Amino acid sequence: MNPQSVAAAFAVGLLLAIVLYIGVASYNAVMSLRQRIDKAWSNIDVVLKQRHDQLPALVSAVRGVMAFEQDVLTEVARARANYSPTEPIPDQAVHSDETTRAVRSLFAVVEAYPEIKSNTNVLDLQTQIERLESMIADRRELYNDQVYRYNTRITTLPTMLLAPLFGWQQRPFFAARPEELERPATDL
Amino acid sequence: MRWMPIDWQPQGIFLALVGLGVGLWLLARGLADYREATRIGDTSTSRIATLAAGEVQVSGVIEAAEVTLISPLQSASCVYYRATIDGADDGIDIRADLEELGADFFEERAVGFRVRDESGDIRVFPRAARWDAPTTLDDSTGLMGDEPPGLRIRTGPAIAPTGLGREAAIAALLARPEASPDFRPLVILGGGAHQGIGGGDRRRHYREATLSVGDAVTILGRALPFGDLADPAEADFAVGSELAPDDAEVVGDIAEAREAGLLAATPEAAWGNAGIPGFGIGHPVRAPVLDPQATALPLGTPEQASEAERRFEIPSEALVLASAPDAPLLIAQGIPSDAVERREGRFLLGLLGAIVAIASAMALAMIVSGALGT
Numbered sequence: 001m002n003p004q005s006v007a008a009a010f011a012v013g014l015l016l017a018i019v020l021y022i023g024v025a026s027y028n029a030v031m032s033l034r035q036r037i038d039k040a041w042s043n044i045d046v047v048l049k050q051r052h053d054q055l056p057a058l059v060s061a062v063r064g065v066m067a068f069e070q071d072v073l074t075e076v077a078r079a080r081a082n083y084s085p086t087e088p089i090p091d092q093a094v095h096s097d098e099t100t101r102a103v104r105s106l107f108a109v110v111e112a113y114p115e116i117k118s119n120t121n122v123l124d125l126q127t128q129i130e131r132l133e134s135m136i137a138d139r140r141e142l143y144n145d146q147v148y149r150y151n152t153r154i155t156t157l158p159t160m161l162l163a164p165l166f167g168w169q170q171r172p173f174f175a176a177r178p179e180e181l182e183r184p185a186t187d188l
Numbered sequence: 189m190r191w192m193p194i195d196w197q198p199q200g201i202f203l204a205l206v207g208l209g210v211g212l213w214l215l216a217r218g219l220a221d222y223r224e225a226t227r228i229g230d231t232s233t234s235r236i237a238t239l240a241a242g243e244v245q246v247s248g249v250i251e252a253a254e255v256t257l258i259s260p261l262q263s264a265s266c267v268y269y270r271a272t273i274d275g276a277d278d279g280i281d282i283r284a285d286l287e288e289l290g291a292d293f294f295e296e297r298a299v300g301f302r303v304r305d306e307s308g309d310i311r312v313f314p315r316a317a318r319w320d321a322p323t324t325l326d327d328s329t330g331l332m333g334d335e336p337p338g339l340r341i342r343t344g345p346a347i348a349p350t351g352l353g354r355e356a357a358i359a360a361l362l363a364r365p366e367a368s369p370d371f372r373p374l375v376i377l378g379g380g381a382h383q384g385i386g387g388g389d390r391r392r393h394y395r396e397a398t399l400s401v402g403d404a405v406t407i408l409g410r411a412l413p414f415g416d417l418a419d420p421a422e423a424d425f426a427v428g429s430e431l432a433p434d435d436a437e438v439v440g441d442i443a444e445a446r447e448a449g450l451l452a453a454t455p456e457a458a459w460g461n462a463g464i465p466g467f468g469i470g471h472p473v474r475a476p477v478l479d480p481q482a483t484a485l486p487l488g489t490p491e492q493a494s495e496a497e498r499r500f501e502i503p504s505e506a507l508v509l510a511s512a513p514d515a516p517l518l519i520a521q522g523i524p525s526d527a528v529e530r531r532e533g534r535f536l537l538g539l540l541g542a543i544v545a546i547a548s549a550m551a552l553a554m555i556v557s558g559a560l561g562t
Contacts, residue, residue: 004553007553011546018219040232
């Protein structure tokens with residue numbers, strides 16, 4: 001084997017090593033992204049569950065005083081009952097948004113009842129649920145950002161070449177599907 | 189006029205080998221940076237206030253915790269520095285591994301700090317972290333022996349307490365640092381105290397990288413409750429000890445000592461004044477027991493005492509950022525996109541290194557085979 005052949009083999013080997021390295025790094029990056037998405041979802045799921053567990057305590061704490069606000073309380077109970085950790089993520093997003101809206105309505109109504117506002121137990125529950133709502137919002141942003149990064153990665157070079165080989169599919173965002181966001185036109 | 193034929197072969201082989209080595213080194217560094225850029229770029233930045241335990245990336249501004257460092261070459265207040273002097277005289281005491289690297293003086297040091305974003309702050313324990321800090325001093329001794337203008341050799345202690353309060357902080361800023369009588373800054377430069385800094389006949393190259401309070405950083409690592417940190421200060425056993433803390437003999441000895449009443453019940457009982465929070469930084473929260481001949485330290489006010497307690501007391505359930513055995517902390521200057529951009533730049537340089545290595549290998553082959561021999 002003459003020196004030129006050795007040099008040519010070295011060049012080809014080096015290029016192959018670079019390609020292989022980038023391929024392995026890309027594969028590992030996608031695997032890490034999938035793990036991060038799963039973790040981000042678990043972190044949302046934990047808070048959804050906590051909110052689901054806290055709401056009955058809040059409703060029962062204010063029910064006695066808010067006897068004339070049954071609609072608001074019923075809406076909170078209905079939204080809470082829709083929570084199902086096994087349904088698809090976009091559906092969970094819809095139900096989570098409904099619960100958030102119902103809870104906000106309840107808090108707005110509570111403002112009109114000074115006797116409830118001065119109740120420490122209710123205030124504590126309100127603070128806890130507001131904190132959970134804030135955590136859901138933040139972690140939703142984090143989850144969606146992670147999904148965005150994953151979806152972008154598997155549709156761009158060089159990783160898009162590996163996606164068909166390993167069957168990588170786009171992941172859903174924690175958001176309502178566009179058709180579910182449509183509202184009937186209101187004639188003012 | 190007759191031209192003497194020049195034999196280019198030894199020089200050519202040398203240059204080709206250098207090109208090959210440098211090219212491969214650039215490539216290896218570039219590929220490592222590619223992986224790191226992917227890791228940073230693929231991790232979403234969390235808000236500190238709603239951080240969950242596990243691998244996270246946070247981005248914010250550095251805030252001092254209990255103490256800050258004073259860098260050795262610029263006397264800059266910082267939380268991390270890496271200082272190098274090349275070309276110092278031979279009398280300097282340096283570690284053997286650094287001597288192999290060709291560095292005459294090398295010091296790298298970090299202290300714990302906080303990082304704050306718009307939602308809150310979190311404590312960072314930078315032990316075993318990898319740092320990507322900007323070079324803030326990169327200059328050499330002038331031709332006339334004059335030292336670079338940015339050089340301001342540290343003349344006091346390497347650690348400064350924080351949380352002095354506004355008035356004390358202003359006074360500390362305005363005060364001229366006084367060198368301790370036995371401090372000889374030129375020792376680290378390899379010269380005697382009687383010589384001027386430029387008194388030696390060798391030129392020195394100074395490099396210092398620092399991360400200071402107020403700098404923007406991106407930190408990628410593991411968030412975990414403070415209580416889960418395994419002895420962050422390694423205070424329980426000697427560094428380098430091969431004995432595990434759960435070693436049967438060690439456990440037996442401790443149990444025996446406890447039964448015999450040889451183990452102290454409280455830190456104060458074990459370490460005396462050193463167990464008082466704030467004692468080591470000149471702000472003890474309680475009156476220390478002193479030798480009657482010693483100069484009594486002024487006691488802090490109740491506000492300062494509670495501030496010191498707050499600073500040193502970290503609740504067990506509070507999340508902190510620290511290295512995990514499988515995931516060392518990465519602390520990089522700037523926002524995440526800056527950190528990624530720097531690494532992508534080095535990756536491209538690495539690809540250029542591959543081209544240099546291939547070209548050098550080709551040239552070497554041609555020289556060896558005689559095609560480019562003379």
